Amino acid sequence: MAVLNFILTQIFSQTWILFPVVSFIGYLALGEKMSKAVAGLIKTAVGVLVMAQGSSLLIKTFTMILAPLNAKFGMTGILLDTYTTMTMTNNALGEFVTWTSYTMLFAFILNLVLVALQKYTHARTVFLTGNVMLVQTAIATYIVYRFLHTGALATIAIASVACALYWIIFSGILINPVKDITGVDDFTIGHQQMFGSWCAYKVGGKLGDPKKSVENLKLPSWLSIFQDNVVASSSVLTIFILIIMIMLGPDVVREMAGNTNWIIFAIKIGLTMGVALYILLTGVRMFVSEIMTSFQGISNKLLPGSVVAVDCAAIFSFSPNAVLLGFISGAFGMILSTLGLIAFHSPLLIIPGFIPMFFDNATIGIFANKTGGWKATIIVCFVAGVIEVLGAGLAASLMGVNAWQGSFDWSTIWVAVIYLFKAIGSLFGIMPV
């Protein structure tokens, strides 16, 4: 009994131990050598711990700006970034943060089970985009806990079901659109804007001419620098933070800067946030890669006929111009809505992050272009950008955090989910945590 207790409270209560164990078992189960399994174990542990370092630096740095922003302008800063959101919701879970790891594991298992029972469930897709699974299950866990204040088992169960259903349903509706775009049925998309992509595909035809595809146009080549993700996300973040620091003004910044010149300090803070994000991503990359090796191996072995749902980037090469045009149009939509909110004296200062700005709008752009050409791409992605910002502001307020994903589905579908849990919670007289 003491051994079981030890295992539960000391080992499985920590993600930096749980995930390595999962990787290790996964490798062995797939017939890998012991040396490879041990290497995987270590890499997973290191990855989780590196991510933790990135997260704590990110929160520490961002918090420095949030307080004066609130004090001086009465505004609440909300950063639209995938990993920052996860960091904040994980923080809010406090000691229960390891529940998120269980949600990820169980949502995956549930996905497999539902696809195995295809005959009854009509579930065809296995969601394998590890980094997205990590973030979504983490946030979903907090959504459930915040409004229902349930214990470990119930929270993990409910969040797992919510995620597994979201994954299966929405990657499922994209199977045919993706087939239309790629010309083959090798995969579907499993990401954060599946509903948005589906809407774009359906609506595109009414807005433009599919024969006038953006792929027939020649776009300026310098635009492709935006595809270098690591550099782009850090730069965009640095620039926005710098703008905020300038808005706060020299007096406020000097209080934080000590002896350093305020502009130089402002640049350093901006860069530090970019660096924090980079460290976080490096960690995520390391352990997600290990875990997904196991997940994918298991999925291939148990469900060889299933359709895999993968990262949106898998279709980027099929429509590279739509990627860029979608991104630019979406970026305009997002930035204009941000400015619009400020103009209408909203208490929310939304800071658009590069990741949702690029990946979501690029993906939606590809689907819009397929059925409606360049015109549809521009219109749909602009509107998507506006929805992404407004929905995120709403969600962040409901959730009481200073960040939100900014992804289309998380500004629409998951806002509905939040309202649903909020309603259930108030029905039972539970106060949001």
Added chain:
Amino acid sequence: MKILAVCGNGMGTSTIIKISLKKMCKDLGIDAQIESCSAGESGSYLGSTDILVCTPNWEKLMTIPQKVKVVSLINLMNKAELKAGLVNALEL
């Protein structure tokens, strides 16, 4: 034999391809070390890479040393094409 799979983020597409490549190498009886990374990080890996797997987009944006054999596909998820490209690069 060192194989490198590259995508934009170094997380989504390249991880899945890495797994497919591992299996293909095993089937072909090739002992290979397979890594995945983002295009931005590829610089530090390419010096010791033998075969690079990526999309035409990324191939254009990276500085690839002469000796590296490039398997460049629009659809990296297509196992048949990937295997064909790999076999070609391995000169089997």
